[in-house]
Amino acid sequence: MAQQNNKQNGQQDINQLLKVRREKLANLQEAGKDPFVITKYDQTHHSDEVKALYEELEKKVLGDRKAPNTEGLEEAEARKVIKEDYNEKREIMDAQPIRVSIAGRMLFKRVMGKASFCNLRDLKGDIQIYVARDAIGEESYADFKKSDIGDIFGVKGYAFRTMTGEISIHAEEMILLSKSLQILPEKYHGLTNVDLRYRQRYVDLIMSPESRETFVKRSKILSTIRRFLDAKGFMEVETPMLVANPGGAEARPFETHFNALNEDLKLRISLELYLKRLIVGGMERVYEIGRVFRNEGLDTRHNPEFTLMELYQAYTDYNGMMDLTEEMYRHIAQEVNGSTTITYNGIEMDLGKPFERITMTDAVKKYAGIDFNEVKDTEEAKALAREKGIEFEEWHTKGHILSLFFEEFVEEHLIQPTFVTDHPIEISPLTKKKPENPQLVERFEMFMNGWEMCNAYSELNDPIDQRERFAQQDANADAGDEEAQHTDEDFLNALEVGMPPTGGIGYGIDRLCMLMTDSPAIRDVLLFPTLKNQNNSSVPKSSEK
Incomplete structure (x- = not known):
């Protein structure tokens, strides 16, 4: 009762102060x-x-x-x-x-x-x-x-x-x-309610110089990327957010309805397929920095809308993209933080040294002790997964199981900048096969701090192969894969017109900002992160009542 009375008295005091103002x-x-x-x-x-x-x-x-x-x-x-x-x-x-x-x-x-x-x-x-x-x-x-x-x-x-x-x-x-x-809020403690900091970012920015500096740095990261790519001859472009068939990634989309055309549309989950259409059109180096939307969970590294940067360069491959990525990350760190060594959560990561390069198969062998080159087929892979307690879907194949082993046993060890190359074809429907091993593709993911920081390919430009890959994705969707991509006829038509050999990369800007600003959660680098909706009457005021 005393606590309730104190609360009521405090509310009355605040109301009186607001009235005086x-x-x-x-x-x-x-x-x-x-x-x-x-x-x-x-x-x-x-x-x-x-x-x-x-x-x-x-x-x-x-x-x-x-x-x-x-x-x-x-x-x-x-x-x-x-x-x-x-x-x-x-x-x-x-x-x-x-x-x-x-x-x-x-x-x-x-x-x-x-x-x-x-x-x-x-x-x-x-x-x-x-x-x-x-x-x-x-x-x-x-x-x-x-x-x-x-x-x-x-x-x-x-x-x-x-x-x-x-x-x-x-x-x-x-x-x-x-x-x-x-x-x-009181000056020396600032806005201590974390949820309120995100809901009332304007108050957080007033009270916290550290928060303000984080977003100043985020702006600098974006401008540094643009200057870097512009100097390399890339052109910044814009592509649609509302699409009939979202592709370029494995994710569930948000859906909406366009009244004027009486059509159901979706919010894009990637920038890839439209940017590659521009490569077909002869725009040899293009990039876009924009919001994408994925209807998935919330955690310290995921927000349903986030900023993605994708670039595509004609006449190069995933090796050229690795060189470009290493140079760009090193440049961003130097420009934004004044050093190629960054510290995140007390751990130093050195972007000044050459990035390690390791195949996914070798990484699983190194950290899980299993050589998938010696795994004969899908059934043997599934038996290994059961033995190690790794959950999988019935429609999964050997390549899917390899990827699951990588996620379970390898990712957490990749603290220093590392390129993981040569993924299984099953999880890479838009990527060129390796000529010497058609079960693998010319793809890499870059990891730091145990996080995937970017994803890159030698882009698949064979329209016949691409149609077969889309057909497999459609089959996966029928088998229960809610994140499978679907056949995009217009994109296939573009490939039939002809796309040159091309390398492409997708960078998650928000995770990059987390690393460069030593921020513990993605919400700390998003000015207005996605939060559960509250009625105005239930949202506390700036005084943190």
Whole structure:
């Protein structure tokens, strides 16, 4: 009962605080100071730029001037010497002031008599503001004292360094640009409710510089990929999201209905088949970065909608794609993190060294002790699976069982960058056969941290072989494989027109971002991850009631 009463009292306190904020807004509006009528603000600098400019000016005008020597002085005398030195430096610096206009959200305020301090946070960080009544005027200072944490201000003034050494802005004008009517979480703990961080990412970004930096890095990863591929002669393109026959991957699609045509459509699960149509059309190097949708489970590495990058290059094969992948991953790490060595969950991974290359069969032999070259047929493979406790479907063949052994016994060991090559044909319906062994295909997957990071082929360009592979996929679907691909007649027609030898790769951008930002879950690198829907009335407010 006491706990329930405390909860009710806490709710009443929060409701009262919210009411006070709305009353403050109403008072401002009645006084002709409505912040919401302001349409723009001239922001000349960000917080980090102000600090950098001031430090640069200090070096220029003060040189290597050292702090005064107070050794042997009494405490009062030492303070006097330090203050005199500070005032002298301040006078020199103020003679050529750095005037700035910044804007940001107030996250801290300490009100004193005639002068106060607050902290503003903008895109690039935090900066302290010194607010003096004599500098901004009596009326503005009175309004500032009534402001709330979370309010957004525009500040004009000049940079200086306080006696404690903090570069700050001496405000000469403060304008309230937006009134916050909600209560932000407590500053030093941030938004501690993990589910709420994902549901109210806007609050998470305000309170957590680390979260904001993650998404700044994600943006940099994407721009780095684009610059890298553009420099290699690739062209960025866009292909349909709504399709009649999703293909290019083994996954269950989301389904929808298009009213205008009275047709059922699906959301794409891959980018592959349309991009390969463009290779047929003579666009020799193409790539797309876009959302794909797979109707499957949620966990730390899976979200039903995620970002995929696929590229296709004519006149090369999966060996060329391995070289390109190794070069690109190394380049991204260097550009984004400043090193080809990255650390994830305390484990170092070195992208600077040549990536290991191992066949799937050899990997299973190495980690499971079973040589599938010596497994005669499907029945023997199934017997081995039963012996090792690996579940399989009745329609599975020897190649499927090899893949299951790989998933069970090998993946977790592939921590350093590793290319796993030469997959069984049964699990690779869009890939060229190896000429010397038609039961295997020219395919690789790249692994890091035990995760599949990308998937690549020598693309199948034989339309007769491709039709047979699609027919087998249709048979698998009839046998109960819900993720099997289906025959795509228009894609087969494109192959009959003629596609050159081609290499292709698919990269999962979100897992790449997880590794590069040391993020434990895919939801930490998605601004708005998929969550179970809640009624508005049941979603807690920013104060984490």
